[in-house]
Amino acid sequence: MPRPLALALTAGAALLARRAMRRRIEGSPLWPLPALAEPVSGRPRSRALRLTVAAHEVVAEGVVQLRLEGRELPGWEPGAHLDLVLPSGLVRQYSLCGDPADTSAYTVATRLVPDGRGGSREVHEGLRAGMTVEVRGPRNRFPLAPAPAYVFVAGGIGITAILPMIRAVADQPGLEWRLLYGGRSRASMPYLAEIEKLGAGTGRVTVVAEDEDGLPDLDALFTGVAAELPEGTAVHCCGPEGLTAAVEARIPEGAVLRLERFAPRTSAAGNQSFEVELRRSGRTLTVAADSTVLAAVRKELPDTAYSCEQGFCGTCRQRVLAGEVDHRDELLSDAERADSMLICVSRARRGPLVLDL
Numbered sequence: 435m436p437r438p439l440a441l442a443l444t445a446g447a448a449l450l451a452r453r454a455m456r457r458r459i460e461g462s463p464l465w466p467l468p469a470l471a472e473p474v475s476g477r478p479r480s481r482a483l484r485l486t487v488a489a490h491e492v493v494a495e496g497v498v499q500l501r502l503e504g505r506e507l508p509g510w511e512p513g514a515h516l517d518l519v520l521p522s523g524l525v526r527q528y529s530l531c532g533d534p535a536d537t538s539a540y541t542v543a544t545r546l547v548p549d550g551r552g553g554s555r556e557v558h559e560g561l562r563a564g565m566t567v568e569v570r571g572p573r574n575r576f577p578l579a580p581a582p583a584y585v586f587v588a589g590g591i592g593i594t595a596i597l598p599m600i601r602a603v604a605d606q607p608g609l610e611w612r613l614l615y616g617g618r619s620r621a622s623m624p625y626l627a628e629i630e631k632l633g634a635g636t637g638r639v640t641v642v643a644e645d646e647d648g649l650p651d652l653d654a655l656f657t658g659v660a661a662e663l664p665e666g667t668a669v670h671c672c673g674p675e676g677l678t679a680a681v682e683a684r685i686p687e688g689a690v691l692r693l694e695r696f697a698p699r700t701s702a703a704g705n706q707s708f709e710v711e712l713r714r715s716g717r718t719l720t721v722a723a724d725s726t727v728l729a730a731v732r733k734e735l736p737d738t739a740y741s742c743e744q745g746f747c748g749t750c751r752q753r754v755l756a757g758e759v760d761h762r763d764e765l766l767s768d769a770e771r772a773d774s775m776l777i778c779v780s781r782a783r784r785g786p787l788v789l790d791l
């Protein structure tokens with residue numbers, strides 16, 4: 435047989451064999467032959483980077499800032515955040531608050547939460563300058579919306595997401611903007627000096643410290659917005675649930691609202707129990723009204739990957755084969771939600787769910 439013909443036949447046979455194996459993999463319900471050619475469970479959502487903690491400094495009472503240095507880092511825009519993989523293996527999300535033009539470092543900051551789940555304490559007490567950490571991202575689910583004018587509302591450490599936005603709009607002559615920045619005390623509010631300098635002499639910045647002036651007057655702010663700023667003004671708010679809910683309730687007609695919460699809305703009020711079928715494992719589970727899909731799955735499959743348990747990091751993302759999902763995460767895009775869910779916070783909207791597990 436001529437050599438070229440033999441090579442062609444060999445290549446053709448190999449191609450047919452690969453196609454047959456792929457069909458077998460995609461059709462098999464049995465482990466370790468997954469129904470997905472590339473299972474998404476527990477896989478990083480973007481390539482990981484190893485960066486050096488170049489600086490670890492206190493920038494406000496209870497707030498630590500990290501400068502993470504590398505080479506030719508991926509670009510980012512205001513509103514973006516990083517997944518920071520801590521030495522313990524915990525994954526936490528922090529808004530980028532440095533200069534997007536600086537491709538040699540990322541800057542993030544975190545407030546110590548003494549009764550939290552341990553991530554902020556590890557950043558404050560476990561990280562030091564010179565250490566190496568892993569990060570994933572950047573990703574942006576809170577971008578600066580194109581608009582004729584802007585209103586920013588930040589609560590506490592929520593200023594980290596807002597600060598790069600203010601810098602961006604302050605650099606554009608003639609562009610109207612306002613900021614309401616609230617915190618427990620002036621000493622606990624990071625980047626306060628820079629923010630007041632950006633708004634110096636313009637009346638654009640209102641700072642409210644609870645120990646001095648009480649709670650922010652949102653009614654006054656949005657009455658002024660409705661009267662003074664054009665239709666299509668973008669309102670960007672980042673802070674605790676009480677603040678974001680209050681802003682959401684007061685948004686003027688014609689304004690565009692963008693929110694970033696510290697935690698997803700996970701109240702059990704109104705939740706119903708439902709069933710989840712784990713297709714590859716051949717098991718059906720019941721998720722109680724006051725529990726999560728993740729908790730139910732881990733009772734059967736304890737090695738199921740997870741981390742933040744708040745719908746931010748994507749570690750627990752699973753492929754949905756059937757059912758209607760009530761998405762409660764702050765991460766997935768609309769396209770990703772078409773066939774995936776984060777099982778730490780999202781639930782069934784109605785009827786059972788079928789997962790590729």
